[in-house]
Amino acid sequence: MHTVDARREAGDLAGALALCEKIVRARPGMPLAIVQLSLLRRETGDLAGAVRSAEEALRLAPDDPQMAATLASHLNDAGRFREAALLLEPYARRPEPSFDVLMTRGAALASLGRAAEALATFQKVLELAPANAMALVNIGTVHLGAREYARARPAFEAALALDPDLPRAHNGLGVIEAETGRPDVAIERWAATVRLDPRDFDALFNLGLMLRKQGRAGEARAVLERFAREAPPSLYAADIRRARGWLAGS
Numbered sequence: 001m002h003t004v005d006a007r008r009e010a011g012d013l014a015g016a017l018a019l020c021e022k023i024v025r026a027r028p029g030m031p032l033a034i035v036q037l038s039l040l041r042r043e044t045g046d047l048a049g050a051v052r053s054a055e056e057a058l059r060l061a062p063d064d065p066q067m068a069a070t071l072a073s074h075l076n077d078a079g080r081f082r083e084a085a086l087l088l089e090p091y092a093r094r095p096e097p098s099f100d101v102l103m104t105r106g107a108a109l110a111s112l113g114r115a116a117e118a119l120a121t122f123q124k125v126l127e128l129a130p131a132n133a134m135a136l137v138n139i140g141t142v143h144l145g146a147r148e149y150a151r152a153r154p155a156f157e158a159a160l161a162l163d164p165d166l167p168r169a170h171n172g173l174g175v176i177e178a179e180t181g182r183p184d185v186a187i188e189r190w191a192a193t194v195r196l197d198p199r200d201f202d203a204l205f206n207l208g209l210m211l212r213k214q215g216r217a218g219e220a221r222a223v224l225e226r227f228a229r230e231a232p233p234s235l236y237a238a239d240i241r242r243a244r245g246w247l248a249g250s
Contacts, residue, residue, distance in 0.1 A: 004036065013044050024053075031060040035070050042074055043199065045232025050074045065091045069100035076108050084108040092121070099125055103138060110142045118142050133162040137169050149176045167197035174206065183214055201231040205239050212246065221247065 004023070008016040017040045023033050038053035054071035061067045068091050072084035088105040091097060106121035119142055125135040140155030153176055159169040174189030190207035193200050208223035224243040231240055 004040075008040070008043075013040065016040055017044055029060060031057040031064070031067060034060070035067055038070060038074065042077065045234040047074065047078055047234070051078060065094070065098035065101045069098060069104045072101075072104045072108065076104065076111065079111075081108040081111040085112065097124075099129065099132065099135075103134060106138055107141075110138075110145065115142050115146060131162055133159040133166055133169075136162070137166060137172065140169070140172050144172050144175060147179075149180060152176060165196055167193045167200055167203070170196065171200065171203045174203065178206070178210060183210055186210055187214070199230075201227060201236055201239075204231070205236070205243070208243065 004016050004020045017037075020033065020037045020040055024030070024037050027033060034053050035057040038050045038057060041047075041053060042050035051071070051074045054067070054074050058064070058067040058071050068088060072088050075081070075084040075087070085105055085108040088101050088108070091101045092105050102121050102125050106118045106125075109115075109121060110118035119139060122135045122138045122142070125132050129135070136155050136159035140152045140159065143149075143152035143155065152172060156169045156172045156176075159166055160173075170189045170192040174186045174193060177183070177186035177189060187207065187210050190203045190210065193203035194207060197203075204223060204227045208220050208227055211217075211220035211223060224247055227236075228240050228243045228247065233240060
C-alpha cells in the first residue's frame, strides 16, 4: 500500500487506483486495502464504486469505527444523510467514540437540518480534544449553512489559529467574505483553499467565478480552464458546462 500512497501523492490517481484494485483482487479479504480503494474511487469521481467498496470493507470489519465512518462519509457525499446518521449511531454511543465517527455523523445531522444535534456532536469532540481544529471548522460550517455569519466567522478563525493550513476554514471564510460584499478578500481565501487542497473543485469554481465577476479575465480563464480540465464530470457536469460556456464566450 506504500506504493499506492506514493503514486497518489505524486498526482498519479489513475495509477494508484489501478494498483490498489490489483492488490484487492489478490487479497479480497483485506479491509484496509478495500477501504483505501473506496477512498481512491471517491477521489476519482466514482462515488457509487466508493460506496460499494466501503460497504465491503465494513462487512469484513464490522466493529471497526473507521470503516463505518468512511462508508458514512461516502453516503454523505451521495446525499444519503439519513443512512449515514443511522449507520453511525451505535458507534457514536460507544464509551470512547472515534472522532471520525462523531465528525461524520455530525455532518449528516447538519445536512438533515438537525443543527442543534450536529452542534452538540461537534462540541462533544471539542470536550474530548479542545485543540481539534476540524471540530471548529464543522461548527463554523453549520452556522454558515444557516447564514449565521457572525457565529460562523469566529469558529473558522479559531480553527485557523490552531492550524493555519485548513482549506475548509479558508473556504468557509471565502463564502462569508463573498456574501458580505468583500470580493477581493473572498478571492484571497479561495486561492488559499485551492493552494492547500488542489482538488477542492467547489472552491476552484467559486474562485474562477469571482475573478470573472471582478473583471480579472486572464486569471479567471486560467482557473476555469483548470476546473473544466480536472473536475470529475460525474460530480461537476453542470458547472463544467458553465465554465466551458464562459470560456468559449470570452
